[in-house]
Every structure is written in C-alpha cells, then in structure tokens.
Amino acid sequence: MIIDVNFVGLIIASIMASAVPLILASCGELITERSGVLNLGVEGMMIIGAISGFALMTVTGSLIIAVFGAMLAGVLISTIFAFLTQTLITNHVATGLALTIFGIGISAMIGKNFVGIPGKEFPVIFESLKDTIPLLSPILFGHSIVFYFAFALPFITSYFLKKTKIGLIVRAVGDSPEAASNQGINVKLVRYSCILYGGAMCGLAGAYLSMIYTPQWIENMTGGRGWIALALVVFSTWNPIKILIGAMIFGGLTIIQFHMQAIGVRIPVQFLTALPYIVTIIVLVVISRDSRKIRLSTPSSLGKSFYKDN
Amino acid sequence: MHKLFIRSFVSSLVFLFTLTVAAVAKDVKAAFVYIGPTGDHGWTYQHDVGRKAVEAAGFKTTYVEGVPESADAERVLRQLANSGHDVIFTTSFGYMNPTNKVAKEFPNVKFEHATGYKREHPNVATYAARFYEGRAILGTIAGSMTKSNVIGYVASFPIPEVIRGINSFTLAAQKVNPNIKTKIVWAFTWYDPGKEAEAAKALIDQGADIIAQHTDSTAIVQIAEKAGVYAFGQASDMDKFAPKAVLTSVENNWGPYYVERVKAVANGTWNQKDTWHGIGDGMVVISDLDPSIPSNVRSKVKKLQADLASGKVHAFTGPIYDQKGNLMVAEGKTADDGMLAGMMTYVKGVEGDIPK
Missing domain, CATH: 3.40.50.2300 (Response regulator)
Structure with a gap:
C-alpha cells in the first residue's frame, strides 16, 4: 500500500477527533483532583452530558442551548457529589462510583424517548481551507468549535495552575487543606468550585459524543471513555500537557488498530483494549520508584475528606 | 347452616373454576x-x-x-x-x-x-x-455500485452468524462484479457508536466507497453520509439517519x-x-431502495429478492471456494443448514483472517 501524506493527515485528524472527549473530561477531572477530591463519577457525568445535550438539541433545536445545557447538567449532577463529599463528608470513592451508576441509570431513563432520532449536524469552521495544505489541512481545518477548545484546554489549564493566584490556591488546598485553611482559604468553597468545574467539562465531553462525534443517542454510549479519562489523569501525573499526549495515544490505539486490520495486520484486540490501563500501571510503577517525584506530582490530600471544627 | 356452607363452598368452587378457565x-x-x-x-x-x-x-x-x-x-x-x-x-x-x-x-x-x-x-x-439472505441483496447492490471495487465491512464478533453474513455478502457481490474485494474490520462490540464510527472511518480512508455493517448503531451510516460514500442500515431502517448514504437496510421483523x-x-x-x-416468511425485510440505485440494479435486486423468497435461489449455491481455494460447496449444490450454522471460514475474495 502506498502511504501518501494526505492519508497520514486523515489518520491523525481522526485520532485527534477521538481524543477530544478524553481531553475535556481529563482536564476537568484534573482540576477536581488537584483540589484534593477524587471523583470517580466521570463516566456518569459524561453520560448525563451526552443525553442532556442531545435532548436539548432535539427539543429546542438550538445547538448553543444544548452545549451549555449539557455543561449545566454536568454541574448539577456533580453538585450532588460535592454536597455528599464536602458537606456530609462521605467517602470519595464510594460516592463517585455511586454517581456513575446513578448517571448511567438516569440517562437511560431520560433517553427512552430520544432513541432512533437522528441528530442535527454541528457546524464546522474553516472548511473552505480543507484542501489547501497537504498533510496539515485535514488536521487543522474543518472541525467543530469544541474540537479547537479541547486542544487549547490543556494549555489554559496548565497556565491556570502554574501562573494564576487561584490556581495556586487550588493546588494549596489539594496538597494541604489544613495549612490552606489556616491561611484563611475557604477549603470547602474551593473544592465545591473545582468539583462543579469538573462536572461541566465532563458534561461537555459527553455532549461532544452525542452531538458532534456520532450525533445520536444510545444508552451507555460513552462506552467506558470516562474510565479511560480517569486513568489518563493518573497517567499524566496531574500534568495537563501530558494529558494531551496521553489522550492522543489512548484515542489513537483503536484507530491505528482498525487501520492495521484493514491492511491485514493482526493484533489481539483484547490486548489493545487493555493497553490504556496497562500503560497507566506502568507509568505508576515508574513514577512510584521516585518518592520525591510522587510527592511533587500527586496532590497529597487526594481523596481525603477535610472538615473544620467550628 | 350446613346447607348455606355447602352452597357457598360450591359457588366459590364454580367461581374459582371460571376464573381458572378464563x-x-x-x-x-x-x-x-x-x-x-x-x-x-x-x-x-x-x-x-x-x-x-x-x-x-x-x-x-x-x-x-x-x-x-x-x-x-x-x-x-x-x-x-x-x-x-x-x-x-x-x-x-x-x-x-x-x-x-x-x-x-x-x-x-x-x-x-x-x-x-x-x-x-x-x-x-x-x-x-436467515439474515444472510438480506446480506446477499446488499452484496448485489454493493457489487453493482462500487467504483473503487473496495467494499468495507464493519464486523462485530467472529461467530458463525457474522461470518455467514460476510460470506453471503461477498459471494453475491462477486457474482455481479468479480473484481471486488471485501475489507473486514472487527470492532469487537455490538454497539459502541464511537468505536463503530472509527472503524468505518478507517475503511473509508483506505479507499472503501461502500460500507456494510454487522454492528447495531447508526454511527456508521452517519460517518458514510459525512464522507460521501454509500452504506447499508442494520436491524432497522436507518434511512433517516443518512438519507443520501443509506442504499437500503435489512430489517429484523x-x-x-x-x-x-x-x-x-x-x-x-x-x-x-x-x-x-428468511425473506420468504417476512422475518427478514428489505427496506425501500434508495432512488440513487440505477434501474438495472434495481431490477436485479427485485429478481433476487423474489427468487430467495420463493426458494428458487439459495444464497450459498456452489461452486464456493474458501480463501485457500478448497471447494466448500460443489457446483449445483447448496450449503445445508448444518454447514451454515457452523460456518467459520471465509470464502474466496474476503481479505484477511478471522481473528481468534
């Protein structure tokens, strides 16, 4: 088979498109985890975003309402998590798992009336430039606005955490809530905000799936991408730029494998499905050998409840 | 007293009996x-x-x-x-x-x-x-309408039901166009819209201009619509999801x-x-044919549909060879139901191996 540059460009473009929901959800979860909260409800928040976006688009016909509605739905469902873990001080892991189960169930219930309805086409930008530059055009042009936002998000997140005062506060709360609290920071407020922000990004990631990537509603359509997004945060050692790389690798695995199948090269599929998790474990093993690195990258109070007596 | 008791007992028995009968x-x-x-x-x-x-x-x-x-x-x-x-x-x-x-x-x-x-x-x-009868119809349309002679096929799991479908599709397509190749991609899922879309996209990027599917979601026909290639619906009529791309669907009835x-x-x-x-008993239904199908193909399809329904034509009629060229079904013979039920080898013209 002859490999021409445009073909490579097409493959890279489809890998990037498949990475979008992973980047969005991971960057949201990263902020949540950086504030010391472990929310395992990513899959549940994504599926809620997916059905909310699709339902609002079908009912109102407005893509803008649908996209923001999906984010709002993510915020609302994460509010439940925030209330339980921050106000009632429940266990993060158990509450997050419950959130996922709840999200999958309730999305199926709402979704009953939206099965079998074709979605609306989502507008793409710069489409006229699609054939101008070989290799680069399919990568750069003709995508939805959410696509461009997703690829800017890791850089924005990185800047936010490293260079802004609020970013510093978030990290302080995640590393030592006691110290932050003594400095007069309202730990609960910061954590609430970070959880809700994570919910909004997961909602957007879900809406991308049901409105842009494959415009339709089907039960369980997130198909485990929320769990991959969670693994991705660990894989990245809580570094947003590495999320970008990880999402391309994780999203690309399936696409490369399909291309190989079509060419006639066989790789065991079960192995490829497990690969994101295997890679995450390897990364964990590698970083855990260096205790200093762990201390620097992992939010020290991740998953621990904090409450102030007053 | 006794009388009353017996009467009520009998009447309740009668009542119960009527209830049971009802x-x-x-x-x-x-x-x-x-x-x-x-x-x-x-x-x-x-x-x-x-x-x-x-x-x-x-x-x-x-x-x-x-x-x-x-x-x-x-x-x-x-x-x-x-x-x-x-x-x-x-x-x-x-x-x-x-x-x-x-x-x-x-x-x-x-x-x-x-x-x-x-x-x-x-x-x-x-x-x-007998969904394979429906797939023979799809193969006939695909073989007649492909320009690149590469047909993509998104498959779910390597079980006889799916392999039978691939074979029936390929045999029918070869009958109208001996040059076609069927490229198979195994998605290893029955429905995951994202994965199915990625599989279809890979096939389209590699030159397939018609996509068939043995997975359940409508993602594949939507991708085909976007890419400007043809596709077939699965299980239900998927025309409204991709009005230009969907040539027809095989419906489970x-x-x-x-x-x-x-x-x-x-x-x-x-x-x-x-x-x-199968088609004859109405359990397998072919949806309305898309207007873009030319009339000569249309008449071919209608004839095959009628012949499959009446039993005049069997989708697996010999000579059929496997990929290595071994004879599977002799000339003039048809595959029996036992062979169909356990079919685990590709026919000639299908590319690649069946994953284990």
Whole structure:
C-alpha cells in the first residue's frame, strides 16, 4: 500500500477527533483532583452530558442551548457529589462510583424517548481551507468549535495552575487543606468550585459524543471513555500537557488498530483494549520508584475528606 | 347452616373454576428477556418492536432488559415463570443453557429461545432469521455500485452468524462484479457508536466507497453520509439517519412470529419446533431502495429478492471456494443448514483472517 501524506493527515485528524472527549473530561477531572477530591463519577457525568445535550438539541433545536445545557447538567449532577463529599463528608470513592451508576441509570431513563432520532449536524469552521495544505489541512481545518477548545484546554489549564493566584490556591488546598485553611482559604468553597468545574467539562465531553462525534443517542454510549479519562489523569501525573499526549495515544490505539486490520495486520484486540490501563500501571510503577517525584506530582490530600471544627 | 356452607363452598368452587378457565383461555401472558437495553436501536430494539406487536394483538407482555448471559439469566427466567407467564422469549444466543435448565423446572411454561440450537425439553422451541439472505441483496447492490471495487465491512464478533453474513455478502457481490474485494474490520462490540464510527472511518480512508455493517448503531451510516460514500442500515431502517448514504437496510421483523406463537399458546396449539425464517416468511425485510440505485440494479435486486423468497435461489449455491481455494460447496449444490450454522471460514475474495 502506498502511504501518501494526505492519508497520514486523515489518520491523525481522526485520532485527534477521538481524543477530544478524553481531553475535556481529563482536564476537568484534573482540576477536581488537584483540589484534593477524587471523583470517580466521570463516566456518569459524561453520560448525563451526552443525553442532556442531545435532548436539548432535539427539543429546542438550538445547538448553543444544548452545549451549555449539557455543561449545566454536568454541574448539577456533580453538585450532588460535592454536597455528599464536602458537606456530609462521605467517602470519595464510594460516592463517585455511586454517581456513575446513578448517571448511567438516569440517562437511560431520560433517553427512552430520544432513541432512533437522528441528530442535527454541528457546524464546522474553516472548511473552505480543507484542501489547501497537504498533510496539515485535514488536521487543522474543518472541525467543530469544541474540537479547537479541547486542544487549547490543556494549555489554559496548565497556565491556570502554574501562573494564576487561584490556581495556586487550588493546588494549596489539594496538597494541604489544613495549612490552606489556616491561611484563611475557604477549603470547602474551593473544592465545591473545582468539583462543579469538573462536572461541566465532563458534561461537555459527553455532549461532544452525542452531538458532534456520532450525533445520536444510545444508552451507555460513552462506552467506558470516562474510565479511560480517569486513568489518563493518573497517567499524566496531574500534568495537563501530558494529558494531551496521553489522550492522543489512548484515542489513537483503536484507530491505528482498525487501520492495521484493514491492511491485514493482526493484533489481539483484547490486548489493545487493555493497553490504556496497562500503560497507566506502568507509568505508576515508574513514577512510584521516585518518592520525591510522587510527592511533587500527586496532590497529597487526594481523596481525603477535610472538615473544620467550628 | 350446613346447607348455606355447602352452597357457598360450591359457588366459590364454580367461581374459582371460571376464573381458572378464563385465565387459561384469555389472559396469556408473554415475557421477553433482552440482552441489551430497548434503547439500543438495534437488536433488542427490534425484539421490543415485536413485543409491542404482541401487545397490540391483545396479549399482556412483560420484559426484562439488560440481562447478562450468566446465572442472572436463570434467576430472571425462574422469576418470570413463577409469576404467571405462559410463554417466555429469550432473545440472545447466550441464554441457551439457562433457558433449557429453567424449562425443565417449569414444564407448563413454554420457552422460545432465539438463535440457539438446544431443545432439550418438549417446552423449548428455537427460532432465528436467515439474515444472510438480506446480506446477499446488499452484496448485489454493493457489487453493482462500487467504483473503487473496495467494499468495507464493519464486523462485530467472529461467530458463525457474522461470518455467514460476510460470506453471503461477498459471494453475491462477486457474482455481479468479480473484481471486488471485501475489507473486514472487527470492532469487537455490538454497539459502541464511537468505536463503530472509527472503524468505518478507517475503511473509508483506505479507499472503501461502500460500507456494510454487522454492528447495531447508526454511527456508521452517519460517518458514510459525512464522507460521501454509500452504506447499508442494520436491524432497522436507518434511512433517516443518512438519507443520501443509506442504499437500503435489512430489517429484523420478529412481530409476526411472536404474535403467531403467543396465539398458539392461547389456542393450545403450541408445539416444539425449530424455526429459521428468511425473506420468504417476512422475518427478514428489505427496506425501500434508495432512488440513487440505477434501474438495472434495481431490477436485479427485485429478481433476487423474489427468487430467495420463493426458494428458487439459495444464497450459498456452489461452486464456493474458501480463501485457500478448497471447494466448500460443489457446483449445483447448496450449503445445508448444518454447514451454515457452523460456518467459520471465509470464502474466496474476503481479505484477511478471522481473528481468534
């Protein structure tokens, strides 16, 4: 088979498109985890975003309402998590798992009336430039606005955490809530905000799936991408730029494998499905050998409840 | 005093008897066990359309969705049999052993198992559809309409049902166009819109100009519409998801069979049998052909459809060779049902190997 540059460009473009929901959800979860909260409800928040976006688009016909509605739905469902873990001080892991189960169930219930309805086409930008530059055009042009936002998000997140005062506060709360609290920071407020922000990004990631990537509603359509997004945060050692790389690798695995199948090269599929998790474990093993690195990258109070007596 | 007691006793007996008779004659209750959610718009969705037909015919129905093919299935079946259901349809291959096991415990309840072959007790029947007949129609259209001579095929799992479909499709396409190649991509899922879309996109990027699918979601036809290539719908008519791309769909039409069998239970004429219906019996339905199909192809398709329905033509008519060139079906012969049921080799013209 002859490999021409445009073909490579097409493959890279489809890998990037498949990475979008992973980047969005991971960057949201990263902020949540950086504030010391472990929310395992990513899959549940994504599926809620997916059905909310699709339902609002079908009912109102407005893509803008649908996209923001999906984010709002993510915020609302994460509010439940925030209330339980921050106000009632429940266990993060158990509450997050419950959130996922709840999200999958309730999305199926709402979704009953939206099965079998074709979605609306989502507008793409710069489409006229699609054939101008070989290799680069399919990568750069003709995508939805959410696509461009997703690829800017890791850089924005990185800047936010490293260079802004609020970013510093978030990290302080995640590393030592006691110290932050003594400095007069309202730990609960910061954590609430970070959880809700994570919910909004997961909602957007879900809406991308049901409105842009494959415009339709089907039960369980997130198909485990929320769990991959969670693994991705660990894989990245809580570094947003590495999320970008990880999402391309994780999203690309399936696409490369399909291309190989079509060419006639066989790789065991079960192995490829497990690969994101295997890679995450390897990364964990590698970083855990260096205790200093762990201390620097992992939010020290991740998953621990904090409450102030007053 | 005694008289009164006896009278009330007798009358209550009569009352109970009428109740029982009424229950037997009229209130036949049917239950359906589904592997997926009814919202999958594919396999389970079509079974549920069939269930609604039973309901419309005046019978009470119950369904349980998302039942795993494990010990859970037995528990669900036992509970349905215990709660007054007269006939239970189990609509996935993996329910085969649970169905037979529970059927032994409830000899008065009828069990209907889809796509299986075990009928260990007189109250177990099996049924399936000859979808490969529909795929022969799709192959004929694909072979006539491809320009690149590369046809993409998104497959789910390497089981005889799927391989039979690929073979039937390829044989029919070769008959009208000996130069075609069928490229297969295994998605290893029945429905995951994202994955299916990625598989279809890979095939399109590699030159396929028509995409067939043996997975359930509508993602593939939507990708085809965006890329400007043709596709075929699966399980239900998918035309509204991709009006330009979808040439036709193969629909699973379980309703008539379900109504017939539930009525048979009500009339007491239900018997054990193995049903394998195709286009002729209306279990496999071909949706309206897209206007973009030229008239000469259209007439070819109509003829094949009529011949498959009447039994004049069999989708697997020899000579058929496997990929290595060994004869599978001799000239003038047709593949028997046993061979079809266990088909695990590709015919000549299919690219690649079957994954293990």
